[in-house]
Amino acid sequence: MFSEKTILRIPGPTPVPPEVTRAMTHPMIGHRSGDFSALLAEVEANLREVFHTSGDIAVIAGTGTAGLEASVFSMVRQGDAVLAISTGNFGDRFTEIARRTNATLYTLNYEWGQPAKEQDVVQMLKEHPEIEVVLMSHCETSTGVLNDVQAIAKITRAHGAYLIVDAVSSFIGSPLLMDEWLVDVVVTGSQKALALPPGLALVALSKRALERVKNGPPARSFYFDLARYHKDLGADTTPWTPPVSLIYGLRASLAMIKQEGLEQAQARHRLLRDMTRAGVRALGLKLMVEDEKYASHTVTTVLVSDADAVRKVMKNDLHIAVAGGQKQLSGKIIRIGHMGYVDASDILQCLAALEIALVQTGHEIKLGAGVSAAAEVYLHAENPRY
Amino acid sequence: MFSEKTILRIPGPTPVPPEVTRAMTHPMIGHRSGDFSALLAEVEANLREVFHTSGDIAVIAGTGTAGLEASVFSMVRQGDAVLAISTGNFGDRFTEIARRTNATLYTLNYEWGQPAKEQDVVQMLKEHPEIEVVLMSHCETSTGVLNDVQAIAKITRAHGAYLIVDAVSSFIGSPLLMDEWLVDVVVTGSQKALALPPGLALVALSKRALERVKNGPPARSFYFDLARYHKDLGADTTPWTPPVSLIYGLRASLAMIKQEGLEQAQARHRLLRDMTRAGVRALGLKLMVEDEKYASHTVTTVLVSDADAVRKVMKNDLHIAVAGGQKQLSGKIIRIGHMGYVDASDILQCLAALEIALVQTGHEIKLGAGVSAAAEVYLHAENPRY
Incomplete structure (x- = not known):
């Protein structure tokens, strides 16, 4: 059934x-047609609004990692010095991509669950004035940490370097005012809060980043050469065959976000985060990210003994999939995603299922405590009717 | 309307x-789930049959060009000598990708409309014994030339080099017996005869190519590192988030091909090609590829004066999109695609529309001549009931 x-x-x-x-399910169209150009132009205009940029957004067939590679392989040149800031598994992935470029690589690695610290970045840039490009994650999906992009962007720009932000799992859910915060490149993917299937990477370039990309030597990659994407965007097209169906989906998703209002969507994600955190705490469980300032709006990480057994009950008996831990966190945490097409009732359902799974795996909890704590948050929210 | x-x-x-x-439209699933692994394993088994290989097929989020880059960036190492054979626009693209690797690049470029010649390849490999990797297109989509992969594979293997074949637009439509013909890498995409939306690249590696990829230095690309795809395929998964919906679509497409029978599908494509060519000739038009041996089974190129005006009538009045020429062939040709979900009646319709468009753009033709010539081919085919 x-x-x-x-x-x-x-x-x-x-x-x-x-x-x-x-x-x-729109019938397939040719990508060198007026219909496709009109579609892309409309999507591009709406993307600029949600990226808060007047720059270009490259629409790439590929997933989030493709977007990260496109940004690094277009922005980092032979011989550059790069600072890669990592607060977890996806930060490490970003670092690995930078390593392939044979750049001189400096790294700042934080204990999983901790955010990046501004003073470390200041110090690193002071010690290594040759650093030209800085890489960081906004939301570190493996831990649920939300790093302070605005602060690090300010430091990076003061140094004269370029900041590339992995916003794959924070996008839409958390504010990221690209131009205002002086972020040079923002990368996201389709399968998070945009609520599309995976297969689309979006890479936004500030005017400043675009100048670098346009005036540099050929990018390390042909497929991911953002100078080519930029050139073709000028004619409302893409250099290679684009994922047409996903772009139709993206148009629909952006229309839904516009209808809700981006700020309202962000308030919703924050409320769902607050509900989740209150519920989890009321069950006597510990959050990986205690400090609310650094707690992701899109994914909440809970320390649970026997985490995978709990997840299994939720999945098999109640048909709710939550994520486990990666690498050293395997078996130790549950990650609850609350991004995209999610409302308050979904969180109540998830917490109720978590309670049952905890009971069935021998945890001592007060049944209903999590759900009712979340409901309290909802009832006291300023405008929870989304 | x-x-x-x-x-x-x-x-x-x-x-x-x-x-x-x-x-x-299958509801989204997590890609680190048993459901996804079962899906991928099933697809992989069916892909092996249509690729005619016992090797691995990497399923990559990206389009055909992504597959080409994945193959080159994984197979070509720093300092390698590469031979790139180009018979048109997509061959040139393959060459450009190889150029990004800083390999020592040798090229064989043919006049557009001409196939690659075996003796040139023999000669080139003799003159440059250091060549380790050879790149070629099976069907050159810009001209409708079908190159002789089997012959060039034999030459390449005798030399000890690796052959990478761009089979993006020939796949399914034309036989390509990867293992039997000694082809090392075959690349295809989803949006051609597989009849899926664009967004999936498939890269098959022979056992021999896999050894090279596994034992070499890290690939130039992180996202496209085929060693990672191979490793994860062993656990029925992918290194990065895969395009889940397209993989559901791929399962359905492969089931349809299996039901028809791959050989029957290839016979169908050949018949549609023969119908198209007969129809076009009966209208007094010239084919770009006169020699049937080198005429693509999936795309037929017709020399037409005022080609874009003809296309416009077909598109605007009769809602049939045919392609024009690229680069130096712009405005001089019409390319009729007959790949994937196409049957004989579709070709009759297309030729009938072409006739009307020719009349309306002032060409002197005998109305009905094209359609009836194609119908004759159909009626005399051995087993045209698909």
Whole structure:
């Protein structure tokens, strides 16, 4: 009966709204057609609004990691010095991508669960004035840490370097005012709060980053050469065949976000985060990120003994998938994704299922405590009716 | 009324069958789940059959060009000598990708419309015994030339080099017996005869190519590192988030091909090619590829004066999109795609529309001559009932 029912409360891929699924069934069109150019131009204009940039957004067939590689392989030149800041598994991935460029690589690695510290970045840039490009994650998906992009962007710009931000799992959920905060490159993917299937990477370039990309030597990659994407965007097209169906889906997703209002969508994500955190705490569980300032709006990480057994009950008996820990956190945490097509009732359901799974795996909790704590947060929220 | 009706007779993207569209609406699933692993394992087994290989097929989020880059960036190492054979626009693209690797690059460039010649390859490999990797296109989509992969594979293997074949637009439509012909790497994409939306690249590695990839230094690219794809395929998963919906679509497409039978599907493509060529000739038009041996089974190129005006009538009045020429062939040719979800009646319709468009643009033709010549081919085919 329920073989196709799995409610995704993982930090991506996320549930795809029916509006998006329908949009993606549009009959196929040629990508060198006026219809496609009109579609891309419309999407591009709406993307600029959600990226808060007047720059270009490259629409790339590939997933988030493709976007990270496109940004690094276009921005980092032979012989550059690069600072890679890592606060977890996805930060490490960003570092690995930079390593392939044979750049001189400096790293700042933080204990998993901790955010990046501004003073370390200041210090590093002072010690290594040759650093030209800085890489960081906004939300570190493996730990649920939300790094302070605004602060680090300010430091990076003061130094004269370029900041590339992995915003794959924070995008839409958390504010990221690209131009205002002086961020040079923002990367995201389709399968998080944009609520599309995976397969689209989006890379936004500030005017300043674009100048670097346009005037530099050829990019390390041909497929990911952002100078080519920029050139073709000028003619409302893409250098290679684009993922047409996903772009129809993206148009629908952006329309839904516009209808809700981006700020309202961000308030919703923050509320869902607050509900989740209150619920988890009321069950006597510990959060990995105690400090609310650094707690992701899109994924909440909970320390649970026997985490994978708890997840298994939730998945098998109640058809709710939450994520486990990666690498050294394997078996020690549960990550609850609350991004994209998620509302308050989804969080209540998830917490209720978590309670049952905790009881069934022998944890001593007060049944209902998590759900009611979350409900209290909801009832006291300023404007929770989304 | 017909704003969503455009019959795609371009060489990709191609019409998506309703079976595939439906399959792609499957609710989203997590990619680190048992459900996804089962899906990937099933798809992988069926891919091996259509690739005619016992090797691995990497399933990559990206389009055909991504597959080409993945193959070159994984197979070509710093300092290698590479021979790039180009018979048109997509061959040139393959060459450009190789150029990014800083390999020592040798090229064989043919006049557009001409196939690659075996003796040139023999000569080149003799003159440059250091060549380790050879790149070629099977079907050159810009001209409709079908190159002789089997012959060039034999030459390449005798030399001890590795052959990478761009089979993006020939795959399924034309036989390519990867293992038997001694081809090392075959690249294809989803939006051609597989009849999926664009967004998936498939890269098959022979056992021999896999050894090279596994034992070499790290690939130039992180995202496209085929050693990582191979390692994860062993656990029925992918290194990065895969394009889940497209993989559901791929399963449906492969099931349709299996039901028809791959050889039958290839016979169908050949028949559609023969019908198209007969129809075009009966209208007094010239084919770009006169020699049937080198005439693509999936795209037919027709020399037409005022080609873009003809195309415009077909598109605007009859809702049939055919492709024009690229670069130096712009305005001089019409390319008719007949790959994927296409049957004989589709070709008759396309030729009938071409006739009307020719009349309306002032060409002197005998109305009905093209359609009836194609019908004759159909009626005399051995087993045309697909």
